[in-house]
Amino acid sequence: MISEAHFQKEIDLIITNALREDVGEGDHSSLACIPKNAKGEAKLLVKEDCVIAGLEFAKQVFQFLDPKSQIEFKAKDGDWLNRGDIAFYIKSTSQTILKGERLVLNAMQRMSAIATKTNEFTQVLKNTKTKILDTRKTTPGFRALEKWAVKIGGGVNHRFALYDMIMLKDNHIDFAGGIHQAIEKTQSYLTKNKLDLKIIVEARNLQEIQQIIQHKCIHRILIDNFSFADTQKAVQLIGDVCQTESSGGITLSTAKQYADCGVDFISSGALTHSVYNVDLSLKAV
Known part of the structure; x- marks a missing residue:
């Protein structure tokens, strides 16, 4: 950060x-x-x-x-x-x-x-361990104020921009040739450039989670667009290997159900792009 x-x-x-x-x-x-x-x-x-x-x-x-x-x-x-x-x-x-x-x-x-x-999200999540995160879906040129507002409302800031954290999403993985290739290339890049950045990897299904947890360098797995049932399975698979984050169209009405699956974080672009x-x-x- x-x-x-x-x-x-x-x-x-x-x-x-x-x-x-x-x-x-x-x-x-x-x-x-x-x-x-x-x-x-x-x-x-x-x-x-x-x-x-x-x-x-x-x-x-x-x-x-x-x-x-x-x-x-x-x-x-x-x-x-x-x-x-x-x-x-x-x-x-x-x-x-x-x-x-x-x-x-x-x-x-x-x-x-x-x-x-x-604040509405934090109230929904107040009796769970889950924290609400913002995203980079912010107004160009206005990001710092929008992320400041999230903190004021009781939320937690995700990465500020592309330069302060590694996040390997679906396109990175596909362009790199797969999950293992993307993670290994990222580790090599960080070592070569003497960078100390946390790595988050997005998973699209349970099979990808099984691949990601084979790597010990992962800070958090982004459980993206999973059902409640599969989110529970994902959390069980990951255990204490790394942090967990749910994302993908999560609303006030569904946030508590995702939190009850045991995830550490929920990220929502709606905090900043739909108010x-x-x-x-x-x-x-």
Whole structure:
């Protein structure tokens, strides 16, 4: 997994690029009618019940625009808020608040939706050993915030990108000539390049699991698109050889049944690719 410093660099890049995209040469609407040094205050109004996420990000945005900006939080990331609640008050120049408004809202609306969805999964799985994982099915350029939101919602981050973990999926296996070839080539590659990366291998059936567990270097087996019955058999086959992860169209209504099969993790792309933004609003005080 990536370090906190690396993760923060990703957040900084998001802020810089988003403001470049949105503000460009200047917020002419504000420049035209609001004095440069005019002070303002606004509140973040929650208009829909949710797990709030992105408060710390909002602080970073406003302080990036003006280090003197002051935020008074009325909640913390991960809190359940109801419609009508105030999440924070921001005091800064009026122009700063207006320049940061859209980025903060766009980010927090999506982050809160992801955190809320993740929290629903964690509640379903709370009496099991199984943890919910995100995937790389994220919005391009926005991944760090979406994975941050998953953690806020109580989930666990999978690999961040292609460079921080090895995951041998069906296409890798087929292109490499089979499971044994893919794993052996991967071990050779890691040794040659002096890389210490964990290896996950996807299995499409029980026969492939039997092949994978012959290799002692595997960190986790991805049990992909298995039935409940075959998932139970897979977990029994794997035993304590390595970690187990179920994936493939798992929903809130089926997650508990997969967890009851004994898997360590369930991964769901729906945490990040199938949510509807939470309704939030930034209003002048």
